[in-house]
Amino acid sequence: MKREYLYILLALPFFAFFACEDLDTLPEGDEVTTSQKEEAVALDPKKAEAGVNAIFAQFNQYMPNATALGASRHNDFGYPSIMLFTDANGYDVVSEDNGYNWTGNNLEFSDRVYTSNESQILWNDMYAIINTTNRVIGAIAEDTDDPTTMFYLAQGLATRAFSYFTLAQLYQFNYVGNESAPCVPIITPENANEAAIDGVSRSTVQEVYDLITSDIDKAITLLTTADENGITRADKRYIDLAVAYGLRARINLTMQKWTEAAADATKAIEVSSAVPAGITDVNKPAFSSVTEKNWMWGIIIAETDRVVTSGIVNWISHMGSLNYGYANFSGGKQINKALFESIPVSDVRKGWWIDENLSSPNLTTEQAAAMAGYGYVAYTHVKFGPYNNVVKTATNANDLPLMRIEEMYLIKAEAEAMSGGDGKTTLEDFIKTYRNPNYTCLATTPAGVQEEVYFHRRIELWGEGLNWYDVMRLKKGVDRRGGGYPNATMIFNIPPDADILLWRIPEAEIQANPMLSEADNNPAASAPSPVPDL
Numbered sequence: 001m002k003r004e005y006l007y008i009l010l011a012l013p014f015f016a017f018f019a020c021e022d023l024d025t026l027p028e029g030d031e032v033t034t035s036q037k038e039e040a041v042a043l044d045p046k047k048a049e050a051g052v053n054a055i056f057a058q059f060n061q062y063m064p065n066a067t068a069l070g071a072s073r074h075n076d077f078g079y080p081s082i083m084l085f086t087d088a089n090g091y092d093v094v095s096e097d098n099g100y101n102w103t104g105n106n107l108e109f110s111d112r113v114y115t116s117n118e119s120q121i122l123w124n125d126m127y128a129i130i131n132t133t134n135r136v137i138g139a140i141a142e143d144t145d146d147p148t149t150m151f152y153l154a155q156g157l158a159t160r161a162f163s164y165f166t167l168a169q170l171y172q173f174n175y176v177g178n179e180s181a182p183c184v185p186i187i188t189p190e191n192a193n194e195a196a197i198d199g200v201s202r203s204t205v206q207e208v209y210d211l212i213t214s215d216i217d218k219a220i221t222l223l224t225t226a227d228e229n230g231i232t233r234a235d236k237r238y239i240d241l242a243v244a245y246g247l248r249a250r251i252n253l254t255m256q257k258w259t260e261a262a263a264d265a266t267k268a269i270e271v272s273s274a275v276p277a278g279i280t281d282v283n284k285p286a287f288s289s290v291t292e293k294n295w296m297w298g299i300i301i302a303e304t305d306r307v308v309t310s311g312i313v314n315w316i317s318h319m320g321s322l323n324y325g326y327a328n329f330s331g332g333k334q335i336n337k338a339l340f341e342s343i344p345v346s347d348v349r350k351g352w353w354i355d356e357n358l359s360s361p362n363l364t365t366e367q368a369a370a371m372a373g374y375g376y377v378a379y380t381h382v383k384f385g386p387y388n389n390v391v392k393t394a395t396n397a398n399d400l401p402l403m404r405i406e407e408m409y410l411i412k413a414e415a416e417a418m419s420g421g422d423g424k425t426t427l428e429d430f431i432k433t434y435r436n437p438n439y440t441c442l443a444t445t446p447a448g449v450q451e452e453v454y455f456h457r458r459i460e461l462w463g464e465g466l467n468w469y470d471v472m473r474l475k476k477g478v479d480r481r482g483g484g485y486p487n488a489t490m491i492f493n494i495p496p497d498a499d500i501l502l503w504r505i506p507e508a509e510i511q512a513n514p515m516l517s518e519a520d521n522n523p524a525a526s527a528p529s530p531v532p533d534l
Contacts, residue, residue: 004099004329005074048152051136055159056237058129059299060400062306062313065121068508074326075102076121077307079129080299080315080400082166083465085111085118090467091480092336092458094379097487100330102318107490109527114504122170123506126163130187133160138189142218147229154222158239158247161215165251168208169469170503171522175255179206182520184505185513186211199515202505212251220244236290236298242272243297246403249411254473258419265412272296274405276434279348284362285322285385287464288398297403308397316384316398319463322370323386324394334379337484339458347436349459352383366391379484383463401464406434410453410460417449424449431456450474472501482534492528499525 058064061078075081087093088106097104105111111118136156140149167184168175182202187195188211194200223241226232233240239247249264277286277294290298301307307314317325321332335353343350351362354371356378363371363382370391371382387397409430417423424441427449431439435456443449457470471478475496485491494500502522510516 003074003102003104048136048140048149051132051139052152052155052238055129055132055136055155056299058125058132059237060301060305060307061125062310064128065117065124068120068124069117071117073102073117073121074313075118075318077313077315078125078299080465081118082122082125083400084315084318085122086170086468087463087465089478090471091478091483092339092467093463094334094336094483094485096331097490098330100326102326102330107487109492109500112500112502112504112525114507114510114521114524119504120506120508122503123509126167127187130160130163131192133157133163134187134189134192138192147226147231150222151226151231151233154219154226154244155239157215157222158219158244161212161219161251162247164208164212164215165247165254168205168212169254169472171505172205172502173497174473174475175205175209179204179209181205183208185516199513201515202520209251209255213248216244216248216251220248235300236295237300239297240272242268242274243403245271246296246408249408249415253411253415254469256418258415262412262415262419262421262423265408265415268296268408269405269412272405272408276406276409276430278434279437282435283348283351284364285367285382285389287383287401288316288385288387288389290399290401294404294406295399295401296405296408297401299400299402301397301399303395303397305397308395311394311396314396315400316387316396320384320386320396320398321374321376321380321382322367322384322391323396323398324392325396328374331486332374332376332380333463334377334484335381335462336458336480337379338482340379342455343459344436344438346438347431347459349435352459352462353379353381355379377486381463404461404464406430406460407457407466410457414450414453417446417453420446423453427453427456435460472496477501478528481531485533488533489530491530491533493531494528498528499523500528 059079063072063076064078065076066072075084084103085106088103095101095103097107105116105118110116133156136152140153144150144153172178172181172183181204183205184202185200186203186208187200191200223244227241245264245268249261249268252261252264274296275293286292290300312325316323318327319333320327340353351360354360358378360382386393387395413423413427416426424443428439428441441452443452454470454474458467461467477496478492478494480491481493504522505516510518510521
């Protein structure tokens with residue numbers, strides 16, 4: 001389907017600047033050796049700091065793939081694009097496939113065609129982050145004993161672990177049972193030069209997870225020492241010890257290392273300065289700033305960032321209901337109807353969406369009038385507030401959540417239950433305290449608690465780019481029947497082992513990488529066929 005463009009704010013001048021000292025080249029253009037890089041960092045730690053800043057700058061980019069795609073795409077803005085893609089692939093973030101909805105290809109799974117724009121955006125964005133982490137990692141001696149340098153090295157290692165973990169879950173099925181299956185190519189400072197010339201083949205799932213776990217383990221060790229020596233992050237765009245434990249909790253949960261996942265989630269809660277948002281914190285549109293007390297890690301957006309000055313080429317433009325952007329024209333994003341109807345009225349989160357009468361107790365009169373004026377349908381979200389709570393603002397400078405402390409409680413509950421502990425009590429205490437005072441967990445088995453946690457993850461983490469990974473690790477498949485999808489052509493019931501669920505390596509990468517052939521790719525799969533709705 002042809003995607004419609006909003007032009008009103010795109011004529012603003014380009015004022016996005018980013019500068020850092022390149023750790024790989026000398027002023028005269030010669031290549032720098034690893035030992036020279038390490039010496040340079042020791043003499044001037046600002047070089048490592050600039051490299052780390054470059055990592056997190058890549059999470060938020062204005063059309064970074066325009067040249068590669070040969071086109072300017074309004075769903076091309078860094079890691080948040082991937083959040084949108086994966087949420088649309090699932091069955092909880094519902095939207096109408098129309099000209100202004102840039103996730104239409106994700107809704108219908110035509111993004112899995114390896115020539116699709118989305119295929120190349122995802123691949124390029126994740127490997128661009130990996131490339132930048134490798135520059136930081138390769139520039140610092142692994143045995144450094146300087147706490148500040150340890151902190152910088154940990155940023156590179158933890159973010160590389162996050163990046164490969166993301167890729168591993170998108171390009172292959174679950175870790176358990178697929179350890180020997182092909183995953184994604186591994187590129188590190190050790191093989192980067194060779195890979196650039198000779199290419200690199202796909203590593204196995206086991207090999208990729210070995211790198212992931214090695215990286216995050218090292219990062220935790222380094223951050224522990226840095227923390228003990230008073231080296232802390234400047235803001236929440238950087239990874240601190242709690243976030244590193246949180247990442248390892250996610251990884252262990254996916255690997256079904258239940259005891260380890262529970263321990264890491266517990267540790268993340270213990271060492272984090274973040275605390276869960278209470279009922280009076282989330283009974284209104286929120287989730288827009290890293291200053292919120294429950295955020296552990298996020299993408300910090302400045303008003304001067306190009307994605308913001310564009311007005312509309314940003315995540316909240318597509319996602320937000322109460323600001324100005326694509327959502328106003330596309331009809332916005334709704335929650336799965338059956339899921340909404342299963343949320344008790346006593347749960348504050350039910351107000352994160354407007355009901356069948358187009359109302360929510362979480363809205364002010366002004367906010368409710370804006371929702372009505374935009375013409376949103378039932379079950380449209382009001383979870384993510386507009387920037388600075390200014391209704392209909394065109395300044396789309398919302399920060400994006402990458403990790404919240406609430407997720408750690410949910411990981412802890414699931415992992416405790418699956419490892420023989422009392423996850424039921426952990427879940428019940430958390431929900432009763434922070435979301436629904438009337439809640440009682442009725443599950444009586446570990447599998448039952450796991451399913452109950454999944455139910456609450458679907459609600460709590462809705463729209464935050466995390467649900468797809470639960471769909472895959474829990475082997476849910478994609479059943480959209482009864483979900484309230486407005487397009488009959490988008491109602492699917494895809495089994496959990498269907499090839500269409502896996503992304504394919506882009507054709508451009510197959511052609512450019514001598515170590516990859518068509519036969520090395522994930523199988524091409526036909527688009528899913530619509531099924532009758534319930």
